[in-house]
Amino acid sequence: MRMDPAELGHLAYYERLVLKVKDQVVRGILQPGDKLPSVRETAQAEKLNPNTVAKAYKQLEVDGVIEVQPGRGSFISVNQRELSATELRELKNRFDALVVTATAQGIDEATLSQWLAAHFKG
Numbered sequence: 001m002r003m004d005p006a007e008l009g010h011l012a013y014y015e016r017l018v019l020k021v022k023d024q025v026v027r028g029i030l031q032p033g034d035k036l037p038s039v040r041e042t043a044q045a046e047k048l049n050p051n052t053v054a055k056a057y058k059q060l061e062v063d064g065v066i067e068v069q070p071g072r073g074s075f076i077s078v079n080q081r082e083l084s085a086t087e088l089r090e091l092k093n094r095f096d097a098l099v100v101t102a103t104a105q106g107i108d109e110a111t112l113s114q115w116l117a118a119h120f121k122g
Contacts, residue, residue, distance in 0.1 A: 014059065015056075015059075017046060017052070017056035018056050018059050018060055018063075021065065021066075022063075025076060030076050032076050032077060032078040032079075034075065034076045036073065036074040039057060042057075061074075064077055064080055064081035
């Protein structure tokens with residue numbers, strides 16, 4: 001998934017940052033155990049308010065993507081947590097809703113399949 005910030009305009013800034021970090025984990029740019037920059041450093045680099053970055057980091061922690069070690073910083077989780085049945089069902093429902101929205105806009109199954117395959121090929 002190559003993320004183009006212009007295409008994520010509908011998302012809040014913290015959501016964009018969450019997706020950016022998750023994308024870097026999926027693509028192997030960030031590895032388990034890697035230390036993330038501090039909230040302040042990330043805020044400066046991304047030109048965001050530190051509160052926005054803190055909110056993104058908190059969401060990443062809730063999602064099990066990062067672990068916060070007090071006094072040491074935030075690290076990419078070594079042990080990714082598994083989704084609960086409820087979380088998995090919610091994710092499936094969101095996926096289904098996206099597929100319905102796309103098909104209602106005239107996107108056919110072949111195009112959706114191409115997009116999905118392209119995502120996994122990187």
